[in-house]
Every structure is written in structure tokens, then in C-alpha cells.
Amino acid sequence: MQIKKHLYSFTYDNTERELCHLESRAVFNQEEENKLIFSDIKIAPSSSAFIKSRLDISLFSENYASLIQAIKKEKISIEGFKVEYLVIKGDTTEYKQRLEKLKDIGYSIEGDPDYYHPTITYALCNYGGIWFFGVLIKDKFDWQKHQKKPCSYSNSININTAKALVNIAGNADQEKTLLDACCGAGTIMLEACFSEKKIEGCDINWKLCRDARRNIAHFNYSATIYRSDIKDISKRYDAAIIDLPYNLLSAATDKDIKHIIESSSAITDRLVIVSTTDITKIIEEIDFQISDYCIVPKKGNLKFVRKIWVCEKVG
Numbered sequence: 001m002q003i004k005k006h007l008y009s010f011t012y013d014n015t016e017r018e019l020c021h022l023e024s025r026a027v028f029n030q031e032e033e034n035k036l037i038f039s040d041i042k043i044a045p046s047s048s049a050f051i052k053s054r055l056d057i058s059l060f061s062e063n064y065a066s067l068i069q070a071i072k073k074e075k076i077s078i079e080g081f082k083v084e085y086l087v088i089k090g091d092t093t094e095y096k097q098r099l100e101k102l103k104d105i106g107y108s109i110e111g112d113p114d115y116y117h118p119t120i121t122y123a124l125c126n127y128g129g130i131w132f133f134g135v136l137i138k139d140k141f142d143w144q145k146h147q148k149k150p151c152s153y154s155n156s157i158n159i160n161t162a163k164a165l166v167n168i169a170g171n172a173d174q175e176k177t178l179l180d181a182c183c184g185a186g187t188i189m190l191e192a193c194f195s196e197k198k199i200e201g202c203d204i205n206w207k208l209c210r211d212a213r214r215n216i217a218h219f220n221y222s223a224t225i226y227r228s229d230i231k232d233i234s235k236r237y238d239a240a241i242i243d244l245p246y247n248l249l250s251a252a253t254d255k256d257i258k259h260i261i262e263s264s265s266a267i268t269d270r271l272v273i274v275s276t277t278d279i280t281k282i283i284e285e286i287d288f289q290i291s292d293y294c295i296v297p298k299k300g301n302l303k304f305v306r307k308i309w310v311c312e313k314v315g
């Protein structure tokens with residue numbers, strides 16, 4: 001097994017499986033397997049709705065006693081540490097043995113542990129017969145505060161999908177410039193701002209622009225929102241996210257859909273489009289190609305399916 005710097009653990013339900021895979025292809029160039037990914041790419045777990053934790057691997061060994069020796073050799077001295085055992089699929093170590101191992105590690109670190117308010121969390125796990133040790137960074141779910149944004153609409157995209165769209169559009173590259181071309185109340189923008197991505201928004205509806213600005217300001221973020229038809233935006237972006245109008249609150253004809261996609265394609269070479277209908281013909285017509293795709297059924301209404309299309313400019 002080729003050892004990488006980080007081990008990511010994932011969580012998702014059946015309706016989000018495809019979306020999680022699309023996000024991991026965009027971010028890690030691979031899909032998670034057994035809800036795990038080993039990668040040298042470093043991202044904050046809280047930037048994705050599907051990453052539970054990231055283990056920054058500092059030591060590993062096939063031999064458990066050697067790993068403990070290696071930990072002792074590090075002479076780690078820290079107050080308020082905690083050690084957790086990450087149970088990974090295929091690891092048959094029983095609960096009692098796991099506790100013993102946590103004690104072994106605890107006694108190898110100098111300082112008093114603090115289970116409830118740790119200053120740092122270490123973790124041990126076994127995968128494929130290899131023992132891994134390192135610092136564990138967990139998703140703190142603080143982004144869930146966005147569920148209580150001051151202005152919301154029933155047609156706003158859900159927060160997990162919003163986070164995934166940001167990662168898919170920007171490949172988790174902090175430097176990429178993103179546009180939320182039909183930003184509505186700013187659900188996608190909030191997730192981008194939380195992860196400190198470079199994002200701007202645009203919406204033709206002034207009330208929605210006002211609400212998006214309120215939402216952004218409420219959480220002390222800052223991002224520009226243009227009250228504009230997307231056709232009038234001339235600034236270029238590395239990628240644009242388009243959550244197309246699809247229901248009563250934001251009804252749109254086929255002509256409107258084509259207009260939005262076509263106008264966005266003039267200012268970027270990468271589009272991440274959310275639609276409820278098939279847009280393949282439009283993508284061909286604007287000289288883009290579909291490089292990735294998934295469907296996301298709505299929780300509680302599996303008949304309502306959102307399609308997510310990743311499209312790149314041809315040539």
C-alpha cells in the first residue's frame with residue numbers, strides 16, 4: 001500500500017452517494033472506498049458535508065509494538081490531549097483491545113489528557129494490516145449555523161449540495177475564482193464564504209439579491225453580489241455554478257435556461273450546472289463538453305431528482 005499524508009473518513013446517506021463520489025473525483029481525483037480516502041491533498045473536513053474527519057498520518061507500522069516505540073521516540077509533551085480509536089471497515093480489533101491500545105498511546109505521551117475539551121486529538125487506526133497514528137481533525141459542523149440564515153426560500157438548494165457544488169466547481173483550490181450565476185438567497189455563497197473561497201454572486205431578482213446580501217452579512221462574511229441578468233456580467237471566472245430556475249418561485253422557459261447557460265459560458269471555461277431537466281443539447285450547442293455528472297434525489301421525495309453536470313469548454 002502506498003502511504004499518503006492524510007486519511008479521510010466519509011459519511012453520507014443513499015441519496016447523497018453519487019454526489020459524494022462526484023465531489024471526491026473533483027477534489028481528490030478518486031472516489032472514496034469503504035468510506036475512506038488516502039490522499040496527499042489537504043482540505044478542511046468542514047469544507048465538505050461528507051468528510052467526517054482527516055487523520056494527518058505522522059507514524060505507521062505493520063507492527064503495533066514498533067508503532068508504540070516510534071510514538072515514544074517522538075517525546076510528545078502536551079497538556080489536554082485526547083486519543084481516539086478510529087474503527088475502520090475490516091478492522092476486527094475488539095472494544096477491550098481498543099481501549100488497551102488507547103491506554104498504550106496515552107502512556108506514551110507526556111501531559112494530562114482531557115477527554116471533554118482536548119487541546120489536540122490523536123487517533124490510532126488499522127487499515128489493511130497497517131497501524132496508523134496521527135492528529136485527527138474532525139468536522140465540527142459549525143457550518144450548520146447557516147441552516148438558520150435570516151432569509152430562506154423553499155426552492156433554495158440544500159446545504160450539503162451547496163457545499164459539494166463549491167468543491168466541484170473549484171476542485172477545492174482556494175485560489176480559484178467562482179461565480180454563483182443564479183445565487184438566489186445565497187445558499188451556495190454562504191458555504192463558499194465559510195470555506196474562504198473567492199466567490200461572487202449574481203441574480204436578476206433584486207429581492208433575492210437583497211436577501212443574499214443580508215444572509216452573507218449576518219454571518220460576517222463579505223462577497224460581492226451583482227443585481228444583474230447574467231448576460232450583463234463581463235468579468236471572467238475560473239468556474240461558474242448555475243443552480244437553474246426550476247419551480248414555481250423561479251419558473252423558467254427552455255429559452256431562459258439556454259440564455260442563462262449560454263451567457264455563463266461566455267465568462268468561464270468551467271460550468272457546474274444544477275438542473276431538473278436534460279441540458280445535454282444546450283451544452284453541445286455552446287461548444288462545451290460534459291466531463292462529469294451525477295443525480296441527487298431529494299430526501300423524502302425520491303421522484304424529484306436534481307442533475308449535476310460538470311462541463312468544460314471544448315479545446
Ligand SMILES: C[S@@+](CC[C@H](N)C(=O)[O-])C[C@H]1O[C@@H](n2cnc3c(N)ncnc32)[C@H](O)[C@@H]1O
Pocket residue numbers: 153155156157181182183184185186187188202203204205208228229230231243244245246250256260
Ligand atoms: C433555483 S434559483 C437559485 C436558488 C439559490 N441557489 C438558492 O439556494 O437560494 C434560480 C435563480 O435564478 C435567477 N435567475 C433567473 N434568470 C436569471 C438570469 N437571466 N440572470 C441571473 N439570475 C437569473 C432567479 O432569480 C432565481 O433566484
